[in-house]
Amino acid sequence: MWEYTEKVQQHFLQPQNVGEIDSPSGVGDVGSLACGDALRLTLKIDENEVITDAKFKTFGCASAIASSSVLTEMIKGMTVDEAARITNDDIAQALGGLPREKMHCSVMGHEALEAAIADYRGVPLPTANGNVICECFGVTDIEIKRAVTESSLRTVEEVTNYTKAGGGCGKCAGRITEVLHAALNETHVIPVVPMPAKKMTTLQKIRKIEEVLEREVRPSLKKDGGGIELVDVDGDFVTVSMRGVCGNCASSQTTIKEFVEKKLQEFVLETLVVEEEK
């Protein structure tokens, strides 16, 4: 169960300013049925640019409804300029906070407000011209970039919590990372994105092991009249067979562990374990 604050519950169960204003001064429509949440915000603005009334209709969960309700309360009585400075964090704070995974609900409120103000002013939306990064939820690079800078996001997961981008099929994770990095570089912050260690394929391992055996191991064994053959590679386990005098040598085990294994660990992969064929 989600941990909702008293304030969220209040605004969800007794939402304020539900409905639509007749002949509104500005309308903001965001979200869609497919996305799972949508909000229509209508504003009445007087000749002094003061928001005299605000109403909403929301399709969505408790936090989406509560965010919409608290937003209408916040902006009533504000001038348009004052309302334009409200951020999604302001909305979340007015509710006493939202669960991390629900931050996108406050973002939706913010976007609806922005859209309604743009509609009133007769100007295009600043986010309208972006490239769609997340196809599932129709989130653009401009929206992601803005969320990253405004809310100091550091990871793809945080971007998903705030914008929903990447929360569907997840195929856009790579592109979100790119946008995230670009945005973070602009703000001169080092991103915290774990880079998975590049894994060697078995084929790459075999080639590299052969190469190191030839270059680092065989010349020394040859001096003593011995040799070595690679038999198998299974994950980190390397099976070898000792040839010539080495094959009968009582200390072949020591040679394998102290010499061959050390060389392969040094030049191929630290985790390799070398065993003699039984």
Add this chain to the structure above:
Amino acid sequence: MSGKRVVYLDNNATTMVAPEVVDAMMPFFTEKYGNPSSMHTFGGEVEEYVETARRQVAALLGASPEEILFTSCGTESDSTAVLSALRAYPEKRHIVTSNVEHPAIKSLAENLEVFTGRRYRVTALPVDRDGMIDLAEYERALTDDTAIVSVMWANNETGNIYPVEKMAAIAKARGILFHTDAVQAVGKVAINLAELDIDYLSMSGHKLHAPKGVGVLYVRKGTPFVPFMAGGHQEGGRRGGTENVASIIGLGKACELAATHIREENTRVKAMRDRLEEGLLASIPKSMRNGSKEHRLPNTTNISFEYIEGEAILLHMNLYGICASSGSACTSGSLEPSHVLRAMGVPYTAAHGSVRFSLSTYNTEEDIDYVLARMPGIIDTLRQLSPFWEKEEAAVS
């Protein structure tokens, strides 16, 4: 919440522990707390009770006691069965499952490489709009490389019952092992494993009025088995770890009770479920059932209320003490609605507003009256908030 009426219609999530089960368990916390593996009589005698429970479980499933392994939950049973088959046949690299499995199987199938270190091809059978699997398509999916089939007996979200008897017979003819997650089916449908070709079956205690934290894996005699975890000699060396004695005793008792419950589930409970479903569909416009009407558990109904969102519905129901579940995105903790409803092609307008009601023998006709009296108001309240409803409302009236 205290003192307020609670109408519990979330029995596919978990059930009340039956009073008879609690009574049967109590002595094993207080007087008979010994370890069944002990040499002394005080502990050793407890083993007899564990074996009685094993016979009670076996009787409900139509199995032999030695085919019953006690585990910690349905999920453990699922992992044990599937990984066991894959370890037994390491050269086979294909498994067949369905698109509507519980996460216990779905997530395992998607992460087999993590658990086995080998890569597998996974065929997740699609379902139709009613959530049913096409048997011809199933047959075509089986290959000589298939190690195991795992298809659930009944779906937790829709209650749909799958033809696992037929599917197991088809797998057997091809020499392929068959597992079924029967967590939702046991106690609601009659099962006689002696007559079936099912090799592994998972069940869970807390879905049939036993406590949480105990499950069962049925392993047909002669079926390849590799333990899931290393440990002591318990369960014949097949599942180490000191027995969860009290819960096992409780599960045994619950299985004994289930024999009676099954009749009641399929008569009285089914009638209440049907009355609830028909009542909701009739009194609430733009509502629809998800899942098969015919091939379904007697206790489950999954209904979508279009143009509103499930979490909001559940929280309003919660005010009246009505407990149910939803397949909406917001309740799943992800951003997409239930994978089961999406696999069935339920439109987004409906998937987000789905509510699952699941009954048990402890529900009464008054519970149904109470819910039927309140749901239309709840749905209407939320629809008045919805920007999509106005247009629909105009079209309906």
